[in-house]
Amino acid sequence: MENMITLTIDGVSVEVPAGTTVLEAARKAGIHIPTLCYLKDINEIGACRMCVVDTGARALQASCVLPATNGMVVKTNTPKIRQYRKTLLELVLSAHDKKCLSCVRSTNCELQRLCRELGVEDGDAFKGVQNEYAIDDVSPSIVRDNNKCILCRRCVAVCSKVQGIGVIGPVMRGFKTAIESPWGLKLNDMACINCGQCITACPVGALHEKDDTAKVWAALADPDKHVVVQPAPAVRAALGEEFGLPMGTSVTGKMASALKRLGFDKVFDTDFGADLTIMEEANELVERIANGGVLPMITSCSPGWIKFCETYYPDFIPNLSSCKSPHEMTGAMVKTYYAEKMGIDPAKIVVVSVMPCTAKKFEAARPELGHNGLADVDVVITTRELARMIREAGINFNALPDGDFDSLMGESTGAAVIFGATGGVMEAALRTAYETLTKTTLEKVDFHAVRGVQGIKEATVRIGDTDVNVAVCSSTGMAAKLLDSVRSGEKNYAFIEVMACPGGCVNGGGQPIVDADTRAVVDVRVERAKALYGEDLEKPLRKSHENAEIKAIYRDFLDKPGSHLAHELLHTHYEKRPLYKD
Amino acid sequence: MSEMDQKYAELRQIIEAHKDWPGALMPVLQAAQELFGCVPEDVQKIIAEGLGVTLSEVYGVATFYAQFSLRPKGKYIISVCLGTACYVKGSQSVLDKLSEELKCSVGSTTDDGLFTLQATRCLGACGLAPVMTINQDVYGRMTPDQVPGILAKYRE
Numbered sequence: 146m147e148n149m150i151t152l153t154i155d156g157v158s159v160e161v162p163a164g165t166t167v168l169e170a171a172r173k174a175g176i177h178i179p180t181l182c183y184l185k186d187i188n189e190i191g192a193c194r195m196c197v198v199d200t201g202a203r204a205l206q207a208s209c210v211l212p213a214t215n216g217m218v219v220k221t222n223t224p225k226i227r228q229y230r231k232t233l234l235e236l237v238l239s240a241h242d243k244k245c246l247s248c249v250r251s252t253n254c255e256l257q258r259l260c261r262e263l264g265v266e267d268g269d270a271f272k273g274v275q276n277e278y279a280i281d282d283v284s285p286s287i288v289r290d291n292n293k294c295i296l297c298r299r300c301v302a303v304c305s306k307v308q309g310i311g312v313i314g315p316v317m318r319g320f321k322t323a324i325e326s327p328w329g330l331k332l333n334d335m336a337c338i339n340c341g342q343c344i345t346a347c348p349v350g351a352l353h354e355k356d357d358t359a360k361v362w363a364a365l366a367d368p369d370k371h372v373v374v375q376p377a378p379a380v381r382a383a384l385g386e387e388f389g390l391p392m393g394t395s396v397t398g399k400m401a402s403a404l405k406r407l408g409f410d411k412v413f414d415t416d417f418g419a420d421l422t423i424m425e426e427a428n429e430l431v432e433r434i435a436n437g438g439v440l441p442m443i444t445s446c447s448p449g450w451i452k453f454c455e456t457y458y459p460d461f462i463p464n465l466s467s468c469k470s471p472h473e474m475t476g477a478m479v480k481t482y483y484a485e486k487m488g489i490d491p492a493k494i495v496v497v498s499v500m501p502c503t504a505k506k507f508e509a510a511r512p513e514l515g516h517n518g519l520a521d522v523d524v525v526i527t528t529r530e531l532a533r534m535i536r537e538a539g540i541n542f543n544a545l546p547d548g549d550f551d552s553l554m555g556e557s558t559g560a561a562v563i564f565g566a567t568g569g570v571m572e573a574a575l576r577t578a579y580e581t582l583t584k585t586t587l588e589k590v591d592f593h594a595v596r597g598v599q600g601i602k603e604a605t606v607r608i609g610d611t612d613v614n615v616a617v618c619s620s621t622g623m624a625a626k627l628l629d630s631v632r633s634g635e636k637n638y639a640f641i642e643v644m645a646c647p648g649g650c651v652n653g654g655g656q657p658i659v660d661a662d663t664r665a666v667v668d669v670r671v672e673r674a675k676a677l678y679g680e681d682l683e684k685p686l687r688k689s690h691e692n693a694e695i696k697a698i699y700r701d702f703l704d705k706p707g708s709h710l711a712h713e714l715l716h717t718h719y720e721k722r723p724l725y726k727d
Numbered sequence: 728m729s730e731m732d733q734k735y736a737e738l739r740q741i742i743e744a745h746k747d748w749p750g751a752l753m754p755v756l757q758a759a760q761e762l763f764g765c766v767p768e769d770v771q772k773i774i775a776e777g778l779g780v781t782l783s784e785v786y787g788v789a790t791f792y793a794q795f796s797l798r799p800k801g802k803y804i805i806s807v808c809l810g811t812a813c814y815v816k817g818s819q820s821v822l823d824k825l826s827e828e829l830k831c832s833v834g835s836t837t838d839d840g841l842f843t844l845q846a847t848r849c850l851g852a853c854g855l856a857p858v859m860t861i862n863q864d865v866y867g868r869m870t871p872d873q874v875p876g877i878l879a880k881y882r883e
Contacts (some may be wrong), residue, residue, distance in 0.1 A: 301783075311781030316790045327786030328768055725772065725782070 152217040154198075167208035167219055168196055172665065178221050179230065179259055181237075182297035183209045184346055185665040187307060193297055194233055195259070199223055230263050239271035240320075241349075242292040248350040255348035255660055256295060278323065283331045285510055286339035286355055286503035286654075289313075291323050294351035299661075300324065300343035307647060309622035310453075312337045324351075334726045336456045338621065340449035340645045341503030341527075341654015354503050354655060358534050360524045364495040365408045372495045373483075374409040375475050375554075376400055378416050379501040379565030379650035380528045382676035386657040387532035388542040393672040395680055398547025403535050404499075405548055411483075414550040415498065416557030418475035419564040419573070421698070422446065423689035425715050426468045426570075427577040428706035430640055434613075439463045441616075441631065441638040444570050446470045448508035449645025449654075451719065453621045458628050459721040464641075467716040469521070471564065472498040472505065473514050475554060476521030477714045482702045483553060491517070497524045499531045501565065501653035504645065513717055527655025556694040559590075559681030566674035567619035567649035568595035568602060571642040575606055575615070576688045583609040590687050596678070598648050598670045601627055603638075614638045620647040651677065734762055738770065742777035751778055752788055756795055765796040801836045801843035803881050805829075807869075808858045810849030817870075818857035822846060824871035825859075828878055841882070 148163040152170060159174035166189070171178050182193035191207035198208045199220040208221070220226070237256065245251045260268070278291035298315065301324060305311035312335035316325050326335045344352045364372045385396040404412045430442050445451055445466040454461050469477065476498065480491040498505060502525075508514065509522040526534070535542055549555065560576050563569030572592045579587045594604035595615065600623035606613045616638045618627045624643045630636040646653045648670025659669050681687060689695060703711045728736070741758045745751040755774055759766050766774075766789050775782045789795040807813075807822040822833060825844055829837050836843040852858045855867025866877060 305781060305783070311783045314781070314783030314787040316787050318791045327771070327782045 150213060150215040152213050152215065152219060154219045155221055161213055163212075165213050167198055167200075167206075167211045167213050167217070170213045171198075171208065171219070171221060176221055177662075178208055179263065180209060180661060181255060181259060181295070181348060182299065183665075184299045184302065184661050187346065188297070188299045188302040190298065190302075193237075193295075195230055197226060197229055199226060205229060227263070231265055234260050234263060234265050235267070235270040237295050238265070238268045239273055240275060241295065242275075243268055244293075248293070249353045249356075250347075250350035250658075253658055253660075254350060257349075258660075274320075276320070276323070281331050282355065284333040284337065284339065284355065284507075286506045287332055287337070287341060287344060288353050288355055289324075289332060290351050290353075291325070292351075293349050294324055295349055296322060296324065297348060298324070299346040299348065300352055303342045303346040307620050307622050308338070308340060308342055308645075309620075309625045310336065310338060310457075313343070330726075336722070336724050338449040338452040338456070338645060339504035339507040339654075340621070342646060344503065344654050345652075345656065345658050347658075348661065354527050354529065355506060356530060356533075357506065357524050357526050358530050358537075361497050361526060361534065364497070364524070369493060370495045371410050371489050371493050372408075372497060373411040373413060373479050374404050374407075374497045374499065375413045375415045375418065375472055375479075376404070376499040376531070377472060377501055377505075377565065377650065378419060378562050378569075378677060379653060379656070379673070380499050380531070381562075381680075382565060382651050382673040383501065383656045384528050384532060385542075386659075387529065388535075390543065392659070392667065392669065393675045395676040396542075397680065398549075399542060399545040401550050402545040402548030403531075403540055403542055406540050406545070407534060407538055409497070411479075411551050412548075413475060413479065413554040414557055415472045415475055415500075416561035416564075417550075417554040417692070417694060418471035418473075418478075419561035419570075420557055420689035420692045420695050421474045421478070421715070422468055422471045422564075423560055423570075423573045423577050424695060424699070424706045425474075425711060426466050427574050427581055427689075429466055429468065430574065430578055431581055432707065434639060441641045442466055443640075444574075444642045445717075446564065446570055447504070447643060447645045447650075448502065449504040450621060450624060450643045452504065452507065452722065453624065453645060454643075455719050456722040456724060457621075457625065460632070461628055462719045462721065465719055467712075467718065469514060469715055469717050470505075470508065471561075472500065472525075473508070473521045473717075474715050476523075477516060478554060478698065478702075480516065480519055480521065481714060482698060485702075486553070491519055495523045496521065497526065498522050499528065500525050501528050501650045501656045502646075503527060503654040505655070511717075516714060528653075529655060529657060532657070552694070554694060554698075556692055557684075558689055558692050559684035559687035560689045561692075562680045562684065563677050565650040565677050566596070567598065567644050567647075567670070568592075568617045568642065569649065569677070570644075571595045571615055571617050571640070573689060574640070574642075575608075577690050579606075579608050580688065580690065587688070595642075596674075598668065598674070600647070613640065615640045615642075617642045619644040619649050621645050623647075648674065735773070737762060738773060739777065742774060746778060752780060752785065756785070756789060760795050763799075765799045767797065767799075798836065799840065801841050803841060803861050804843045804845065806845050806847040806850070806860045808848070808850045808852075808856070809846045810853065810856075812849070812853035813857040816856040818859070820871050821857055821859060821869045821874065824874045825878075828874055842878075 181195040191210035197205035281289040381397040385394040476496040484491040505525045560573035602617040651673035
């Protein structure tokens, strides 16, 4: 039995386990305390003082770091507290650029919302010197604008504590304090993995994705270009949030319709690429096991994870699957198989990927991911950027009918759609590897042991008469932990799935931004994953190798998984990267 | 072994000795500052790697505390008190004169590496205002016209 304590907040009595903070206790009592630097489980440092409460102590206390005690009497809403919070916001505004009209986070900004809710009347209440910062937009994925930064440190916490990377941090002190990379270096000069978790942690517009929508608009307007689009599995699980639909709503059909309305010449599906990835990856795993290849084999779909491995754990490069990621595979097939079939010059094709991910922008620019001097994928936009395009085009998303993907590379199985959730690639690979190895039908396709949002999951799967040890992890912080245990010999696996973002792609750095208040009560990873597992259940086919278009591409073009042509077009290699640029 | 290599070896020993302490970064940075006279980029990288912390953290701490310097300081550190008493007694004009004579701005080091000029808060010798110190030497009741003569002594 947990040690329970009782306290009174604004006259409401509430019972909570000892160790609970006053902020959490208030939430349990149905009392909302405004926060700004707080991000549940990630940044609980009492820095911004927005959440102050009156406990009768000499000074107001930050409730996010104040442990509740038995018999405590707390007030959260007094004239003094309201004035305190308002002044605090005015002080934050005195060092903020306040260019809300053109800010990418306008209407989705925690600072803006607090100012409105707490009745800040004068944005210029305190006038003084303002620091002016150059915008860091050298990274292909992430833009940092310190003129909007409020020094909450949420990005710093997620980068160092969750991802185990720490390429940004507070430098200097007092008025000169800024969140920066050391020695004034650009983010791109650091060993940043481009995951974009800092963006989704940012309460304001100080961090955002590199916007590539202009490139897409230009391609769509060019009559000489044949523009092919493909959305990733996780996009359909979150895009609806941008249009006010509840979290976890699957919008696959509306998304396909929206892409057609935007004017793309072909709307293919990265889910097809995911099925293709499974064909190649399961084959690679089976071959590695049969031929004494390097094990554990580790998945290669997540570009944040790949760059993390290349930079921080280069000794595991031989363990990485040589498979390109699903959208790169689709891109490669569009510019060869599809181009050939349709008689289109591949140089005139523009492949646009819609991804839940900012690291995909970096990945698409890798010189090795192409063929005959043409990149597999030309432009990557995030879920947020697609939503922006849909709004800009004046499309009423919620009123769209459900559309379909175009054939040739539009069909997919349930195995592909779950790629977007942590454990999904593992489960999909197991479904196919099982049938390849045993030549029998897998009746129970659900591998529950690899589902869920725990950082590290382990399972032993019986395939024929062998037990195969597998592990699944998400967040690079967890990957480091897992790889350390493999390196030390403590753990022994045949196959590992790693996703750079906690919970997998559904919670990727390019997904719709969920504010801290919501994140405190809803597990974004769980809700969005539900949409994907729901789609998996409803799919008539749930194993990648049963996909008719996959069968056709091997019959008509690739021959068989791991064939010479497959290796040329669907596989890649990796390189060790330095921790610091010279 | 060159003098520099010796210093690096010593730094590695210091890191090794502090490695498992909680909060090891501060004492290691202090020792490095003492050893090298500053904590430049390569030294910070060695510390980060050795202690298993990020360079961001090392750099963050090094730039937070005034006791750490990122660039080498001069042989002589000139500190001019800008505390209330000294300021009222005209220490700003002393500082300006120094800056002019040394051809170096406040907070930086002369090109020959001889002097670092800095402004400080109250030194606690208000009775001697305006006060300036050069390393351990204290100069009270300073006037701008004394500056060239004093500097000459250290240039010899």
